[in-house]
Amino acid sequence: MFRRSRAALAQLPTQTWPTGGLLVGGAARDILRGVTPGDYDWVVPDPIKAAIALAQAHGGSAFPLDQERGYWRVHLPDGVQHDFVPLPDDLNADLLRRDFTVNAMALDAAGQLHDLTGGQGDLRARRLRMVSAANLHTDSLRAWRAARFEVTLGFRTDAATEQTVREVAAALAAGRLTLPAPERVREELHALLGHRDAARGILRLEELGLLALTVPELREGIGVAQGGFHHLDVFGHGVEALHQLLVRFADAPLPLRWAALLHDVGKPRAHALSGGQNFYGHDKLGAEITREVLARLKLPGDDTARAASLVGAHMLPLPQNDTEARRFVHRRRVLLPDLLALMLADREAARGPSSSPASRHAYAAALDRVLAALKDQPAAPKPLLTGSEIIALLDIEPGPKVGQALRALNEAAALGDVKNPQDARAFVQNWAAHPPSNEAQAQAHK
Template sequence: MKPRSAENAAQAQAVWAALRPEDRAWLLTVAAQAGPGGAALVGGAVRDALLGVTPLDLDVVIPDADVAALAAGTGLPFVFHPAFGNATVTLPDGRAADLVRARREVYPVPGGNPRPQPGSLTADLWRRDFSVNALALHLSPAGKPTLLDVTGGLQDLRVRVLRPLHPASLREDASRLVRGARLAARLNLGAAPELLSQVPDALDMAPRTPRLWAELKLLLHEPRPGRAAARLRAWGAASLLPDTALLDALDARRDAGATLSMNAYAAALLHAAPDPEALAARLDLGTRPAALLARALSDTFYPDGTPERELRALLRPHAHEPLTGKDVLALGVPPGRAVGEALAHLGSLRRAGQVRNPDEERAALKAFLATKAR
């Protein structure tokens, strides 16, 4: 068994090696310019590197230096956010990296925005949501990497469990429950007892936590939204969303190779919602999901592989694909106005339930043409 110091060094090197070469170079520059406290790569990048996933998002905590001056010193475009003392730097490849002054946070009102206060790197790690997101790779000004684990995140990562850092964590910020479900689904993590015991608090605070709706919208952008929604159901938080069975079905279609955007998942949620307009407003979905849903429920023809066709197969499993203008022409209808009349006639028969498949549509069209010929 390796001594703890040797194990830490090996893990630090593993995280460092998992980073892109250009990211390593940028982090070394930041650490060298950040003063005696150096810089620390924290959160998802460290977690993902330890799981063997190439980190893409860079969240860097600066214990001592002036963040705005440090961002300017990188020579890269950046935006400074004075409320939290953060700077978002645009890397040469277009990705965004966050430079964050080490802080602690207090919640004057549960569910509201936290109030930042100056803090140490350790305090900054303890303010985070889950232990697996509180790991840090500290870089000294000379560039020496050290892995920091002040919350027990390494052990939780080994056993693949998601554990909140504080007894009131989900009451202070109920959006953490949804963020946890997204993370658990993506990385196949289980829920610690401490998380499950806080679910009732999160549900109690959900109506007073505006950030929760933003997290639910982000859930629809996950690689498998149905899996994230299933985590919420399993944890006793199914009430946060309408029936999500359609999300599971869309996951299965995506696994089978279908190309499905966030709008398809949002349309499925709207279909299950008692008040689709209210849900669309809360999730800030815009108009596209509702329009996609309307098209999927219509009788208009859409080719295989389109989101309209994929959704229709789930929402109207017994519906048949209607005849198209090309089909009508092939049955002898002359081009022009007569095609539109024939399609309108077939549409009225479908809505009345008088035709149930393409063969019945063809027979009905022939009868319709015969009456027109008299």
């Protein structure tokens, strides 16, 4: 293990290692297992001096994280982050306050290891073991971190640690411990969701009693049978859809991952509203619930809106011909290609009695039509008329009718029915003379 750590340490530029500094926590753990860290945590005699020196040597930016406590951070041009905190008066006591033994080690510049808790042996055994039960109760977020490390590091939690995690979850549920800040839980969830085996992590959160404290809405689907295309209950299907997504799209963005997991989150409530008869409207209910869940976890507004929009659109019928495919692209361009990835993951996660190789093939062919239409027209055609030109052409006042005409014209252009301004003027005049029904207008907005 020392041989591997020294080899990894040798890859660091000499000017990176701060004078008198120690590498601690996850960075030390990764170096010891032969993995180059993405972020570095240092304890140093002079954080300001160390941060500025590193930033100047590598063209990065240094700034204070907490001026009172002397915490500094450096962002380097390659995206790597270095955090510097003051060297503690008692290094051993500092290490003994950490979460897990594999994170309670420190390395010096010579590759010498400070390891009071047997973390190096746990690394060899790929074992996740708490430093103490008190440490997990002191910061309950560490319960979520245990589930995350199981997935992202591929470690096995030892029995005593798992029992303590369950006790922390129970204490949180009973109100005996205070829940961590939503932002902190979100970061643990995103570290888990960012891994290719995220679906297993969601199941692990459920096993440990943590999912009920995180996204209780997902648990409403446990035991809700679906039948038809489905072989799993609503909860299991959502987890499987996330798995199917990541098998096919390893670089799926976080809003799409959330949408895959939550796409059917509205089914239990829709089922209850129908008296147990059907799941009609679950897509719209699911979009509302998705907004509530992600807002509670303090996701950025744009990410929340995109995930909710994907959930709300996942039941759209797929086109059966090329014209319908172009219309689908025009109306849903802002959600593509993520919406197609979600719909494919949803279908591939359903292997019930109504599902068959032929039905899955037909579904894939419909997806291919949309992809082909998107490839043919990757951007919306340039508008052929402006709102002002439509107002003048039809001699009408500004109002909703102008927007309706613009939408109809833009869709006709996307379908190839209108190709130039002259055609556009004729189209708008004909549209005004034979206005579409309210139902047709509503369909165009779906």
